[in-house]
Ligand SMILES: Nc1ncnc2c1ncn2[C@@H]1O[C@H](COP(=O)(O)OP(=O)(O)OP(=O)(O)O)[C@@H](O)[C@H]1O
């Protein structure tokens with residue numbers, strides 16, 4: 001039996017109709033607790049938006065140990081990080097906006113699934129049997145090689161106008177390039193996950209991502225370097241493991257050095273895009289990066305080495321470059337002023353100019369990751385994508 005408690009009569013009626021079936025409404029929390037006690041088969045309780053947070057938290061905490069298979073879903077008029085942190089700490093499974101009927105039904109279905117697994121003595125389905133998305137980390141050992149440019153455009157390409165779900169994660173915790181490139185103000189960022197460390201789940205992570213375009217979401221870097229320091233390796237691992245379950249692809253932008261957080265991302269990656277520009281310091285850093293990758297035993301078959309701004313006239317021949325890098329270069333991306341122009345406009349090149357040589361190369365990388373070449377005419381036209389993109393920006 002599904003139980004609910006919502007003190008306001010109108011809202012209680014509305015909630016019952018959203019839930020469907022024959023949910024049983026309690027008059028107060030004492031009656032709710034009594035009903036739970038009386039029926040050991042009860043697996044789901046929904047607490048309405050008018051229930052005081054402290055009461056809801058106390059109810060969940062009380063049942064957490066006594067009845068671990070009982071799922072509590074909490075509705076709120078505003079879901080913010082503080083509420084989520086407190087709710088999740090108490091054992092509430094999901095916090096959903098009270099006006100989001102589909103969200104409420106989805107949360108109830110997920111909670112029942114978890115209860116079912118727990119009743120069978122298994123682990124939660126979030127871990128068992130769930131297909132994971134591919135994680136792609138874009139890295140370069142030297143600054144300014146084009147990591148943020150490639151990561152952002154690759155995320156757009158992988159989302160393919162909404163055909164896939166993609167999360168672009170900005171692990172450049174010091175300067176937050178992705179937010180700058182997309183001209184977003186990070187209202188929410190990775191730093192907001194800090195109070196929820198070790199208790200994060202999909203609901204919590206969902207509250208931190210910003211929608212950008214159909215299928216495309218971002219998890220932004222904190223607005224200041226001081227906030228960035230609070231996001232440690234374990235938290236990054238925890239977040240990325242969850243994000244991988246939620247999206248088809250996760251693209252991670254990184255700072256130009258091996259930090260603990262970067263290593264956490266690399267450890268969870270299926271693909272590594274390694275960038276360099278045609279100058280000796282960048283090429284040497286690429287070689288050092290490859291040596292490090294060998295030591296860490298990241299598979300060579302999953303490394304995609306890209307030479308960005310490859311046409312820069314800097315007196316190095318292809319042979320000179322190959323001699324320093326000593327590994328196959330998968331692609332050479334030309335320099336074009338369209339890249340800085342697109343960054344200044346805050347719209348990725350892939351959105352505005354899918355036929356630009358840089359965009360075309362990014363599509364090649366996407367095809368390799370997706371495992372099949374993109375069909376001509378498959379992707380929505382630039383106008384469609386641009387419109388969708390513009391709708392979500394300017395926040
Ligand atoms: N193919 C290209 N053609 C022209 N300009 C480019 C190209 N790729 C990148 N740039 C320019 O190079 C600069 C650095 O690019 P980007 O910020 O993507 O590098 P990054 O590796 O993320 O840098 P950082 O290490 O500082 O995070 C930007 O101004 C961008 O416009």
Ligand SMILES: [Mg+2]
Pocket residue numbers: 147148149172177253254
């Ligand atoms: Mg960058």
